[in-house]
Amino acid sequence: xxxxxxxxxxxxxxxxxxxxxxxxxxxxxxxxxxxxxxxxxxxxxxxxxxxxxxxxxxxxxxxxxxxxxxxxxxxxxxxxxxxxxxxxxxxxxxxxxxxxxxxxxxxxxxxx
Numbered sequence: 716x717x718x719x720x721x722x723x724x725x726x727x728x729x730x731x732x733x734x735x736x737x738x739x740x741x742x743x744x745x746x747x748x749x750x751x752x753x754x755x756x757x758x759x760x761x762x763x764x765x766x767x768x769x770x771x772x773x774x775x776x777x778x779x780x781x782x783x784x785x786x787x788x789x790x791x792x793x794x795x796x797x798x799x800x801x802x803x804x805x806x807x808x809x810x811x812x813x814x815x816x817x818x819x820x821x822x823x824x825x826x827x
Contacts (some may be wrong), residue, residue, distance in 0.1 A: 738793070757806075786797075
């Protein structure tokens with residue numbers, strides 16, 4: 716199993732980023748997928764998750780209305796569209812597949 720995130724970077728408050736996570740080594744369309752984040756000095760927290768067919772989604776209260784999780788099973792990729800970014804969104808963002816598989820993480824920094 717391999718999960719590779721991309722799309723992080725430095726963005727000003729109010730800006731947008733789209734994270735991608737490409738999965739390989741497993742049947743991507745058979746698993747729900749999640750995004751987590753970990754800010755400095757804080758525990759890792761669930762940001763959003765999506766069912767294996769992409770129909771069902773769930774969000775942390777702190778990102779509802781600003782972030783959108785989606786997936787393209789033909790491309791074995793899950794996305795996280797992040798809009799109206801705030802400094803509190805600064806963290807390393809991780810892709811997660813059920814049963815303990817994590818990506819390496821991608822840094823998102825929201826700062827002016």
